[in-house]
Amino acid sequence: MEGLEPRLAKLARNGDRDAFRELVQLYKDRIYHLAYRMLGNAQEAEDVVQDTFLRVYTNLDRYDDTHKFSTWIYRIGTNLCIDRLRKRKSTLSLDAESSEGEGIDGHDMLSSPDPLPEQQLVLSETQQVIRDAIEKLPAKYKSIVILRYLHDMSLQEISDVLNMPITTIKTRVHRGREALRKKLDHQHFF
Amino acid sequence: MKCNEAITFIHEYMDGDLDAQGRMDLRQHLVDCAACRQRMDQYTRTTALIRSMPRSPVPDYLVDSVMQALPGTRKRQVWTR
Numbered sequence: 001m002e003g004l005e006p007r008l009a010k011l012a013r014n015g016d017r018d019a020f021r022e023l024v025q026l027y028k029d030r031i032y033h034l035a036y037r038m039l040g041n042a043q044e045a046e047d048v049v050q051d052t053f054l055r056v057y058t059n060l061d062r063y064d065d066t067h068k069f070s071t072w073i074y075r076i077g078t079n080l081c082i083d084r085l086r087k088r089k090s091t092l093s094l095d096a097e098s099s100e101g102e103g104i105d106g107h108d109m110l111s112s113p114d115p116l117p118e119q120q121l122v123l124s125e126t127q128q129v130i131r132d133a134i135e136k137l138p139a140k141y142k143s144i145v146i147l148r149y150l151h152d153m154s155l156q157e158i159s160d161v162l163n164m165p166i167t168t169i170k171t172r173v174h175r176g177r178e179a180l181r182k183k184l185d186h187q188h189f190f
Numbered sequence: 191m192k193c194n195e196a197i198t199f200i201h202e203y204m205d206g207d208l209d210a211q212g213r214m215d216l217r218q219h220l221v222d223c224a225a226c227r228q229r230m231d232q233y234t235r236t237t238a239l240i241r242s243m244p245r246s247p248v249p250d251y252l253v254d255s256v257m258q259a260l261p262g263t264r265k266r267q268v269w270t271r
Contacts, residue, residue, distance in 0.1 A: 017257070024256050032248045046249065053256045123244070130239050149240040155205055174201040181229075181236045190232050 005069035013060040024053055027070075030151065031077045037146050038081035040135050048084070052077040067160075074151075074161045078143050085139045126189075133183040141176035148173055191219040196226045204233060 011019035035048035
């Protein structure tokens with residue numbers, strides 16, 4: 001039996017915007033949380049959600065419905081986040097005003113995690129330590145740790161999303177877990 | 191079993207990736223080695239803490255803003271007119 005998402009994707013491909021809206025409803029939270037944790041910033045998380053769905057929409061013809069829709073959309077979302085992290089790195093020394101925004105310079109774009117939404121949640125001291133530890137992980141470990149523990153994916157699913165051999169994913173999960181343990185240990189957390 | 195081997199086994203165990211023989215060997219090592227027991231406990235606590243992170247609120251307007259940003263007409267509609 002055809003699953004819900006492939007059916008909605010097929011309808012959306014034929015121009016049914018309500019079907020696409022349903023796909024947005026189904027996945028917006030997951031992509032937002034992925035992007036928020038990857039980028040540590042609410043505005044960028046929103047932008048990634050926008051860009052992800054725009055790409056999904058414009059590439060519906062290329063979606064192969066023998067594969068899971070979730071794998072496809074997570075791949076698009078994760079790649080967009082990784083691109084943004086790469087761009088931040090390459091603009092690290094930028095003092096000049098950005099061409100993307102008025103009065104925004106490189107430092108603003110590199111701003112540390114947006115404190116507002118999580119202040120509303122009132123993070124415990126422990127959670128702040130965890131958030132910072134995840135935030136500081138190199139991107140190649142960060143994406144894997146987030147998919148594994150915040151999105152409950154298996155190693156195989158992560159391998160499918162990132163299009164990498166499962167042996168690479170295993171090694172990175174191990175290293176990511178060790179890096180986080182070390183950071184927490186360093187903070188005398190244990 | 192040496193500790194560095196045990197640590198690899200701990201990771202594999204945590205990922206549900208360790209076979210029965212490996213689990214037995216690891217269990218035996220953990221009985222004998224307090225340092226590896228502590229290490230495993232730290233990994234377990236680390237992952238539990240990550241899993242327990244609260245999710246930031248998703249803006250209510252997100253669906254509408256995504257829909258509004260889509261291009262107006264898909265090509266396929268043109269064919270079927």
